[in-house]
Amino acid sequence: GSLGSVMVPGRFLRQARFYSVNAASKAQAAASIGPALAMVGLQMMLSEVSGLVRTNLAVTSQVLTAIRKDQWAELTGLVAAIGRAVDQAREIESVPPSLWEDVVGSGALLQKQLELYQGNVRDHVRQIGRADARSHREYLQTNAEAIVFDAYALLSSVKAWTGYHALRAARARAA
Numbered sequence: 001g002s003l004g005s006v007m008v009p010g011r012f013l014r015q016a017r018f019y020s021v022n023a024a025s026k027a028q029a030a031a032s033i034g035p036a037l038a039m040v041g042l043q044m045m046l047s048e049v050s051g052l053v054r055t056n057l058a059v060t061s062q063v064l065t066a067i068r069k070d071q072w073a074e075l076t077g078l079v080a081a082i083g084r085a086v087d088q089a090r091e092i093e094s095v096p097p098s099l100w101e102d103v104v105g106s107g108a109l110l111q112k113q114l115e116l117y118q119g120n121v122r123d124h125v126r127q128i129g130r131a132d133a134r135s136h137r138e139y140l141q142t143n144a145e146a147i148v149f150d151a152y153a154l155l156s157s158v159k160a161w162t163g164y165h166a167l168r169a170a171r172a173r174a175a
Contacts, residue, residue, distance in 0.1 A: 003016075003017055004017075068149060071113075071153070074109070074113070075153055075160075078106055078109055078110055078113065078157075079156050079157070079159065079160040081103060082103055082106060082160040082163040082167070083159075083163060085099055085102055085103045085163070085167055086163040086166065086167060089167055089170060094170070094174060095167050095170040095171040095174060099167075103164060103167060106160075106164055107164060107168075110157065110160055110161050110164055111161075113153070113160075114157045114158065117150055117154035117157050118154060120146075120150040120154075121154050124146075124147050124150060124151075127139050128140070
């Protein structure tokens with residue numbers, strides 16, 4: 001090899017021994033760089049997968065939001081219809097056939113809504129009921145909006161269900 005010096009202006013920093021680059025040392029250099037290149041490639045692939053996962057989560061969140069809006073619109077329509085019918089029945093102190101005809105088809109839809117939100121709330125309670133405090137916190141942070149939505153929807157569906165059965169009982173009593 002050749003001897004040399006590494007210098008900065010005005011002084012010597014280190015001495016160095018320089019070797020000529022031949023085929024064997026090129027192969028050694030490539031072999032030592034190979035795992036590093038593989039690691040860089042793996043990191044790039046993981047970064048790409050992470051981006052796809054984030055995109056997938058965003059799309060899934062949008063789809064769930066759209067589904068919840070549709071379910072909420074259906075439930076609020078039922079609750080409003082039953083509420084108006086109950087108010088009218090209280091006002092006239094009876095359930096005439098015309099009023100009953102407006103809500104008679106709501107029974108199956110209300111049952112569906114009630115079972116849907118009971119199941120959702122039951123699932124939330126089961127998830128929160130785990131023994132691990134960390135999983136409680138993570139679940140609550142991730143699903144807080146869904147928990148509040150499902151609890152309020154269950155309350156609204158129970159209210160509408162109760163009103164529907166009150167109208168049904170009053171109609172049966174009148175018949």
